[in-house]
Amino acid sequence: xxxxxxxxxxxxxxxxxxxxxxxxxxxxxxxxxxxxxxxxxxxxxxxxxxxxxxxxxxxxxxxxxxxxxxxxxxxxxxxxxxxxxxxxxxxxxxxxxxxxxxxxxxxxxxxxxxxxxxxxxxxxxxxxxxxxxxxxxxxxxxxxxxxxxxxxxxxxxxxxxxxxxxxxxxxxxxxxxxxxxxxxxxxxxxxxxxxxxxxxxxxxxxxxxxxxxxxxxxxxxxxxxxxxxxxxxxxxxxxxxxxxxxxxxxxxxxxxxxxxxxxxxxxxxxxxxxxxxxxxxxxxxxxxxxxxxxxxxxxxxxxxxxxxxx
Numbered sequence: 001x002x003x004x005x006x007x008x009x010x011x012x013x014x015x016x017x018x019x020x021x022x023x024x025x026x027x028x029x030x031x032x033x034x035x036x037x038x039x040x041x042x043x044x045x046x047x048x049x050x051x052x053x054x055x056x057x058x059x060x061x062x063x064x065x066x067x068x069x070x071x072x073x074x075x076x077x078x079x080x081x082x083x084x085x086x087x088x089x090x091x092x093x094x095x096x097x098x099x100x101x102x103x104x105x106x107x108x109x110x111x112x113x114x115x116x117x118x119x120x121x122x123x124x125x126x127x128x129x130x131x132x133x134x135x136x137x138x139x140x141x142x143x144x145x146x147x148x149x150x151x152x153x154x155x156x157x158x159x160x161x162x163x164x165x166x167x168x169x170x171x172x173x174x175x176x177x178x179x180x181x182x183x184x185x186x187x188x189x190x191x192x193x194x195x196x197x198x199x200x201x202x203x204x205x206x207x208x209x210x211x212x213x214x215x216x217x218x219x220x221x222x223x224x225x226x227x228x229x230x231x232x233x234x235x236x237x238x239x240x241x242x243x244x245x246x247x248x249x250x251x252x253x254x255x256x257x258x259x260x261x262x263x264x265x266x267x268x269x270x271x272x273x274x275x276x277x278x279x280x281x282x283x284x285x286x287x288x289x290x291x292x293x294x295x296x297x298x299x300x301x302x303x304x305x306x307x308x309x310x
Contacts, residue, residue, distance in 0.1 A: 035269025055208035061240035089202025105165025151289030
């Protein structure tokens, strides 16, 4: 029975033997699954509005993850876990809602590029929270990552004119960065799985509340389609249940700046999925973006190893 608090990276039974590269690999796996979700959601969003889709996704995920880890929930759920999990859920739920609302007033490429700026913001928000100043390697890696994501995500129109949707997307990026930093901070004194269940439940409330105010409910006939259920299964079981668990566990063991860089690989996997399933042409610009993001992750890794040796 899991009754102990998670008091830091590698302190829980069963986690001490897990090398950090495995936690980093779990974050990269999350990025891959989320990248594939762009293809999965392509047709689903034509029938289910974004906020409703997110609300269904998070609500179902909260029930499933809660059922799987009910003993952890029973043994650890208290006022502190509820409060910290609710804060995470507000940040995560609001980020997804604001991002999708912003998408209505900008292009998908600009939305992806501006959202990915959270990897630039994360070390600086972490500085505000923990007083740990980002070093030159963090800054260089973040800049390289955002350049790479821009090369991958942006189309031929590189105009810097900011629409209302662009500004909302930047707000979403700030919320994503805040979420990454808060997970790293809260997980040091709380059970990660309990926080995850509360986060999913609160994110569902945020999304469904937004859907009730801003969107029309999906037609019941939509749920008669097998394609809809396949998409929901992918989004609920993989994108939410698996990824939220892996993301929160991974972020409890990987520094926030590195975690944000690994999660920014989502845009690369999204393009790979598009190439495989929609035969999108990989241009030299996109290939250069892949290489730039790889260099960013490498710079971050080498910096951490160098500090560890020091």
